[in-house]
Every structure is written in C-alpha cells, then in structure tokens.
Amino acid sequence: MTLLSAPDGASPLSPMPIPPASQARVVGAYLQVSLDVAQRHGIALSDLAVAAGLPADALTPTPEQLPVLDYLRVLNAAASLSHDAWFGVHVGEAMRLANYAVYGMIILSCRTFGEAIAQVMRYEALAHDLGRTGLRIDGAVAEYIWYSPWLEALPCRHMPESVMVGIKVFVDWMAGRAMPVESVHFAHAKPDHADELQRIFCCPMVFDASEYKARFPAAVLNWPVPHAEPSLFPVLVQHAEQLLQARAQAYQTPEIVSRVREAIVHSLAQDKARLNLIATGLGMTVRTLQRKLKDADSSFQQVLDHTRCDLAKHYLRETDLSLTDIAFLLGYQEQSSFNHAFKEWLGVNPGAWRGSQQP
Incomplete structure (x- = not known):
C-alpha cells in the first residue's frame, strides 16, 4: 500500500498496528454515533446492551471506550432490534468531524x-481499532483500502459498510461536492438489495470481493482542502503523537493504568484531567478507580504526574512550542505552575532542561 507524503512537521506516516482483541477498542466519540442512531429507532440503550450480551448499564453513560468485539455485537444487535437492514449505512451517514477524535481536526489542517488520507492512515487508531486504512495508486486510479481482522471471528457487515459510507460522506462534506467513485468492493455477500449503498456511492458495486475498497480518480488526491488551516497542523500532530505513544505504552502497563493515562492525555488541554471526571469517563466511581490503581501499585496523582512529565519532555525536546503553550497543553493555568512542577520532577526548570537537550 502506498504511503503518501506528509505536510511539513509531520511524523513518518506508518500506521499503528492493530492490537490484540484484549486491547482493541472503539473510543466513546466514535461509539456515540451508533448509539444515537439506535435511539432514533426507539431502542433503549439498556435493551441494546443486553441484546449485545453486555450489562444493562454498559452503554449508559457512553463509556470512554468499548472493546472492538463488543462494538460489533452492538451493531448487530442494533440492526436486529431496529429491523434496519442498513443500520451500518445509516451510522456512516451520521458520522461527523467530532466522532473522529483528534485526527478529524488534523485532517482539516491538511492542504x-x-x-x-495520509493522516487518516497514521492516526485513525486514535478513534478505533476496527481496522486500518490503506491506499494504492496505479496511474490515474487510486484505491482506498479497508482492512479489518475481526470479521472472520464475528461477522458484521454493518461495520465495514459504516466505515466506507462514513469516509465517503466525510470527504463529500470536506470538499463541498460529491467525490467521484468508479466502483466500491465489499468482501461480504450481496444483501437482498443494495439500494441504500447505491444511493450513497452512485457507482457499480462488487460483492464477495477479495477486500473492501473504493476505486476513484487519483486526481482527487490533489484536490485542495477548502478552508484548511495548515498553521494548526504542528500543534495538533504533537498532541496526536502523544496519544499514539500513550496507546503504545498501554501494551506494557497494567490495563487500568493505561486507561487512566490515555484518558488523562485526552483531557489535559481541556483542564479536565481530574480524578472525578476521569473516573466518570471510565464508567466507575472515584473509590473504585482509586482501588484499582492501588491494586496496580499506582495512584491517580502518580499517573497524572508521570503523564505530564513524559509529555513535557517530548514537547521540550521535539517541538518549538513556547513554555506557555506547553503549560497549556499540560493543563496548567499558569506557566509558573508548570515550571514549579517540572523542577520537582527533574530538579531543573524546563527552559534549562530544553537547553541541555540541544545538540
């Protein structure tokens, strides 16, 4: 698969590997669309959870994240309860910028x-581990490829249909015009009718294909993104890279510590990295979260300090962000508070530490 060049300041565009089933998840913002569509069908979230084999309160409030296989069960259950043969298509149609987590904003900062598309390939893991995007370019034709390892274990055509439709709808919205598509290929069997897919793609469709893909003119790759904000790209990418790093570290640390760290990274710049808010986002009480962290030989303050320290060192070493910008990204109201904390962590103020890292 072809990896496109990145804007200035971007990281190498290698996608994050799909983790094992025990760690693969869908974040709450992405899950929310499916829950909203189900509720529009009149389905109570408690009934949906039970039908998916989950505890009745598993979807209320929307969890910070949901295991991938549970998400597929939710899609299948929602389609069954709603009697909507095209539930996945309607989920894809309902996708909006906010549902794609941080990388949605990165996309809008591209030229x-x-x-x-290159940034999707790099950062889609921030929204989900349902699969990974690829791109082939052969002369005047390009192919958007979607790969998922989960569908053999748990068949769910609604998932790839939601992904393919979601990408098409999002691109049309970004461009302000319909993206031309030459053909769309689905690896699952042809449904009884394909009217809803035809309505979205307006092109020939192939079923029982070897892979999920959409063929389109390669010239589309050169379309400018209307109203792009390239100046935002460096800061957004730095934040996204730290989120990816948090995901990677999750593989080597206790699950609860990893979940808390990831939630903290998402919440720092919004000044929401607080014990009660993180506990609520993870679907547990403060006391339960504290107990789980204690069982993992940790505490909320330790995870918060370690996360901030790691992020601070990265920002100081790898970016040209000012100390004020870094303090904001770490959730501090004042730069002086950041300076004091950093000196407690490493025994030196951040400006001096940055100078010591220069070649």
Whole structure:
C-alpha cells in the first residue's frame, strides 16, 4: 500500500498496528454515533446492551471506550432490534468531524486530500481499532483500502459498510461536492438489495470481493482542502503523537493504568484531567478507580504526574512550542505552575532542561 507524503512537521506516516482483541477498542466519540442512531429507532440503550450480551448499564453513560468485539455485537444487535437492514449505512451517514477524535481536526489542517488520507492512515487508531486504512495508486486510479481482522471471528457487515459510507460522506462534506467513485468492493455477500449503498456511492458495486475498497480518480488526491488551516497542523500532530505513544505504552502497563493515562492525555488541554471526571469517563466511581490503581501499585496523582512529565519532555525536546503553550497543553493555568512542577520532577526548570537537550 502506498504511503503518501506528509505536510511539513509531520511524523513518518506508518500506521499503528492493530492490537490484540484484549486491547482493541472503539473510543466513546466514535461509539456515540451508533448509539444515537439506535435511539432514533426507539431502542433503549439498556435493551441494546443486553441484546449485545453486555450489562444493562454498559452503554449508559457512553463509556470512554468499548472493546472492538463488543462494538460489533452492538451493531448487530442494533440492526436486529431496529429491523434496519442498513443500520451500518445509516451510522456512516451520521458520522461527523467530532466522532473522529483528534485526527478529524488534523485532517482539516491538511492542504490536500492526499495529505488528509495520509493522516487518516497514521492516526485513525486514535478513534478505533476496527481496522486500518490503506491506499494504492496505479496511474490515474487510486484505491482506498479497508482492512479489518475481526470479521472472520464475528461477522458484521454493518461495520465495514459504516466505515466506507462514513469516509465517503466525510470527504463529500470536506470538499463541498460529491467525490467521484468508479466502483466500491465489499468482501461480504450481496444483501437482498443494495439500494441504500447505491444511493450513497452512485457507482457499480462488487460483492464477495477479495477486500473492501473504493476505486476513484487519483486526481482527487490533489484536490485542495477548502478552508484548511495548515498553521494548526504542528500543534495538533504533537498532541496526536502523544496519544499514539500513550496507546503504545498501554501494551506494557497494567490495563487500568493505561486507561487512566490515555484518558488523562485526552483531557489535559481541556483542564479536565481530574480524578472525578476521569473516573466518570471510565464508567466507575472515584473509590473504585482509586482501588484499582492501588491494586496496580499506582495512584491517580502518580499517573497524572508521570503523564505530564513524559509529555513535557517530548514537547521540550521535539517541538518549538513556547513554555506557555506547553503549560497549556499540560493543563496548567499558569506557566509558573508548570515550571514549579517540572523542577520537582527533574530538579531543573524546563527552559534549562530544553537547553541541555540541544545538540
């Protein structure tokens, strides 16, 4: 698969590997769309959870994240309860910028659609581990590829249909015009009718294909992104890279510590990295979260301090962000508070530490 070039300041565009089933998840913002569509069908979330084999309160409030296989069960259960044969299509249609987590904003800061697809390939793991995007370019034709390892274990055509439709709808919205598609290929069997897919893609469709893909003119990759904000790209990418790093570290640390760290990274810049808010987002009480962290030989304050320290060192070493910007990204109201904390962590103020890291 072809990896496109990145905008200035971007990281190498290698996608994050799909983790094992025990760690693969869908974040709450992405899950929310499916829950909203189900509720529009009149389905109570407690009934949906039970039908998916989950505790009745598993979807209320929307969890910070949901295991991938549970998400597929939710899609299948919602389609069954709603009697909507095209539930996945309608989920894809309902996708909006906010549902794609941080990388949705990164996409809007790209100059062209080719750069945007490259960022999807790098950062889609921030929204889900349902699968991974790829791109082939052969002369005047490009192919958007979607790969998922979960569908053999748990068949769910609604998931790839929601992904393919979601990408098409999002690209059309970004461009302000319909993206031309030459053909769409689905690896699952042809449904009884394909009217809803035809309505979205307006092109020939192939079922029982070897892979999920959409063929389109390669010239689309050179389309400019209207109203792009390239100046935002460096800061957004730095934040996204730290989120990816948090995901990677999750593989080597106790699950509860990893979940808390990831939630903290998502919450720092919004000044929401607080014990009660993180506990609520993870679907547990403060006391339960504290107990789980204690069982893992940790505490909320330790995870918060370690996360901030790691992020601070990265920002100081790898970016040209000012100390004020870094303090904001770490959730401090004042730069002086950041300076004091950093000196407690490493025994030196951040400006001096940055100078010591220069070649």
